[in-house]
Amino acid sequence: MPLTTTANHSTLCEEKTMSRYFRNFVAGSLALFSLGSQAQQNFDDVEIEVLPVRDGIYMLVGAGGNITVQTGVDGVLMIDTQYAELSEKIYSKIQELSPAPIRYIINTHSHPDHVGGNANLAPLGATITGGNVARLQEDAGDGATIVAFETVMNNMVEEKYPVESWPSETFFVERKDMYFNDEGIEILHQPNAHTDGDVIVWFRKTDVVVTGDVFTTTMYPFIDKAKGGSINGVIAALNTIVDITIPRAKQEGGTLVVPGHGRLADEADVVEYRDMVTIIRDRIKALRDSGMTLEQVKAPGPTQDYDSRYGSNEGFWTTDMFIEAVYDGVQG
Amino acid sequence: MRPASHSRFIGVFLVCSSAAVLSTQANAQFDISGNWRALIHEDQPERIPGPDIMEYVGLPINEAARIAGMSWDPAQLAMPEFQCRPHPSDYGSRHSNLRVWQEVDSASQKTTAWRTHREWQEPERTIHMDQRERPATYAPHTWQGFSLGTWDGNMLNILTTDLKRGYIRRNGIPRSDEGELQEHYIRHDEFLTIIAVVKDPVYLTEPFIRSSNYIIDPALAMAPYPCSPAVEIERAWGHVPHYLPGQNPFNGEYANRYGIDLDDSLGGAQTMYPD
Numbered sequence: 159m160p161l162t163t164t165a166n167h168s169t170l171c172e173e174k175t176m177s178r179y180f181r182n183f184v185a186g187s188l189a190l191f192s193l194g195s196q197a198q199q200n201f202d203d204v205e206i207e208v209l210p211v212r213d214g215i216y217m218l219v220g221a222g223g224n225i226t227v228q229t230g231v232d233g234v235l236m237i238d239t240q241y242a243e244l245s246e247k248i249y250s251k252i253q254e255l256s257p258a259p260i261r262y263i264i265n266t267h268s269h270p271d272h273v274g275g276n277a278n279l280a281p282l283g284a285t286i287t288g289g290n291v292a293r294l295q296e297d298a299g300d301g302a303t304i305v306a307f308e309t310v311m312n313n314m315v316e317e318k319y320p321v322e323s324w325p326s327e328t329f330f331v332e333r334k335d336m337y338f339n340d341e342g343i344e345i346l347h348q349p350n351a352h353t354d355g356d357v358i359v360w361f362r363k364t365d366v367v368v369t370g371d372v373f374t375t376t377m378y379p380f381i382d383k384a385k386g387g388s389i390n391g392v393i394a395a396l397n398t399i400v401d402i403t404i405p406r407a408k409q410e411g412g413t414l415v416v417p418g419h420g421r422l423a424d425e426a427d428v429v430e431y432r433d434m435v436t437i438i439r440d441r442i443k444a445l446r447d448s449g450m451t452l453e454q455v456k457a458p459g460p461t462q463d464y465d466s467r468y469g470s471n472e473g474f475w476t477t478d479m480f481i482e483a484v485y486d487g488v489q490g
Numbered sequence: 491m492r493p494a495s496h497s498r499f500i501g502v503f504l505v506c507s508s509a510a511v512l513s514t515q516a517n518a519q520f521d522i523s524g525n526w527r528a529l530i531h532e533d534q535p536e537r538i539p540g541p542d543i544m545e546y547v548g549l550p551i552n553e554a555a556r557i558a559g560m561s562w563d564p565a566q567l568a569m570p571e572f573q574c575r576p577h578p579s580d581y582g583s584r585h586s587n588l589r590v591w592q593e594v595d596s597a598s599q600k601t602t603a604w605r606t607h608r609e610w611q612e613p614e615r616t617i618h619m620d621q622r623e624r625p626a627t628y629a630p631h632t633w634q635g636f637s638l639g640t641w642d643g644n645m646l647n648i649l650t651t652d653l654k655r656g657y658i659r660r661n662g663i664p665r666s667d668e669g670e671l672q673e674h675y676i677r678h679d680e681f682l683t684i685i686a687v688v689k690d691p692v693y694l695t696e697p698f699i700r701s702s703n704y705i706i707d708p709a710l711a712m713a714p715y716p717c718s719p720a721v722e723i724e725r726a727w728g729h730v731p732h733y734l735p736g737q738n739p740f741n742g743e744y745a746n747r748y749g750i751d752l753d754d755s756l757g758g759a760q761t762m763y764p765d
Binding site: 207393396400411414420425432437441459465 | 553554555557558561566571572573574575576611612613626627628629630631632633654655664666667668691692717719727728730732734735
């Protein structure tokens with residue numbers, strides 16, 4: 159079924175249908191799944207839930223990482239795109255929130271549950287032209303601009319993502335800013351945390367922080383060592399979020415935090431998670447510093463008080479894998 | 491005919507009156523509003539001076555909770571992120587004076603919600619009586635959680651979910667954000683009893699039940715409780731106070747002071763019951 163677009167940019171998209179995008183992309187993206195268990199997921203049953211966050215900002219939950227959508231007079235800005243198989247459902251929900259075109263997609267990192275829909279969704283949008291145009295001049299206005307830290311691009315090239323899904327605007331410094339829908343937006347690189355390309359996105363007027371996978375409410379932090387992740391980078395990122403967020407009275411609400419996975423949160427939730435990760439890091443470091451091997455460190459159960467809340471013995475990220483990643487990360 | 495009509499009238503009147511009484515009972519609106527002074531005559535040493543560190547007797551906790559408690563450093567409470575937190579609703583009934591009032595829909599005159607305010611840190615709760623849907627799975631959790639109430643005779647039953655992580659006891663024994671609170675508010679003339687049942691699949695092996703009594707006090711005035719967090723102790727960026735396993739300097743202090751076996755002092759469901 160062809161996807162219709164708004165009158166303002168229908169000519170950009172009139173030949174583009176979701177089925178076309180699926181043909182081009184789904185098979186490729188499935189092959190990229192490093193998170194094996196999720197490759198088996200039946201996306202037909204997935205519903206995209208929309209949770210209003212604040213003043214034109216929404217959190218979309220389906221399968222994979224949470225999506226954040228900002229709507230306003232300038233159009234739609236979205237952060238992360240989940241899996242390619244969900245793009246049609248996601249786009250339908252976004253159109254319910256705003257008929258305006260998607261102008262920007264910001265990727266928090268390069269994992270497929272966060273960038274999988276790039277190639278489907280970006281062409282359905284339209285870059286604002288007239289200023290700097292990151293793509294070729296003839297492509298100006300054709301498709302949303304995909305913004306990410308430079309190493310996200312490197313990872314996606316290395317992993318042979320389709321060209322259409324690659325970031326079209328990258329940066330390599332610690333902070334990139336932009337002004338969109340009447341508010342300043344800061345994109346802050348978090349070095350060597352969940353991966354080597356993580357960013358957190360801070361909507362300064364709306365007072366919402368989008369964290370990507372450096373913060374979740376569902377599991378121990380997934381430290382992707384192969385892509386440059388590290389325990390100390392995760393903790394530094396969590397402390398940065400705690401620095402940015404300001405709670406209202408009684409340490410609740412105020413700055414809202416959209417996690418990479420899980421429920422909408424605030425500073426107190428990040429503090430609990432930061433404390434948990436820091437305490438576990440400190441315990442494992444103390445054990446390692448005392449000369450213990452990895453197996454000896456695992457024996458006393460350094461995560462035992464948090465396992466039934468955040469741990470797992472199966473899936474792509476087990477408690478054992480987390481302990482191993484921390485053990486490696488506290489060396490020296 | 492007249493006697494028959496008269497008796498029919500009386501019969502209809504009685505039926506209608508009975509129905510009205512039954513309706514009133516089914517939608518009982520026992521008045522629990524007012525200013526309630528906390529009596530704090532149960533568990534006073536725990537509730538006012540505070541529990542000893544590593545005093546877990548009487549708590550149906552599992553090993554995970556015990557480890558978390560032994561790791562807890564009270565220095566945490568001096569961190570700016572913790573200074574202005576109110577007690578979560580499952581602990582609030584243990585501590586502060588209480589104000590209760592109701593919200594009434596003017597058209598139907600039905601109570602749509604009970605509201606509560608506590609003195610310390612001024613947490614306020616809304617106990618919805620309209621049986622609305624609970625928040626979405628991905629909605630934020632809060633200190634006071636989301637509460638739905640129903641009347642059972644003169645007892646107000648409340649189920650609270652969507653809580654932020656809190657504590658079973660103020661010495662580091664946690665209650666997870668997957669826990670829930672079942673409460674029963676019972677008024678006996680000038681007394682109010684709140685029975686709180688906490689369930690937590692993460693840290694409790696059995697429901698944990700506490701009761702707290704209050705007395706009505708129309709003259710009770712609650713002072714405001716403003717709070718502004720401040721850095722009180724200079725710490726390294728990201729420092730989190732806690733004790734490493736085996737390094738808690740208070741280990742055994744409570745057991746020794748009261749001559750209790752150390753294992754017993756560390757709680758568990760078996761310490762809730764008589765031998």
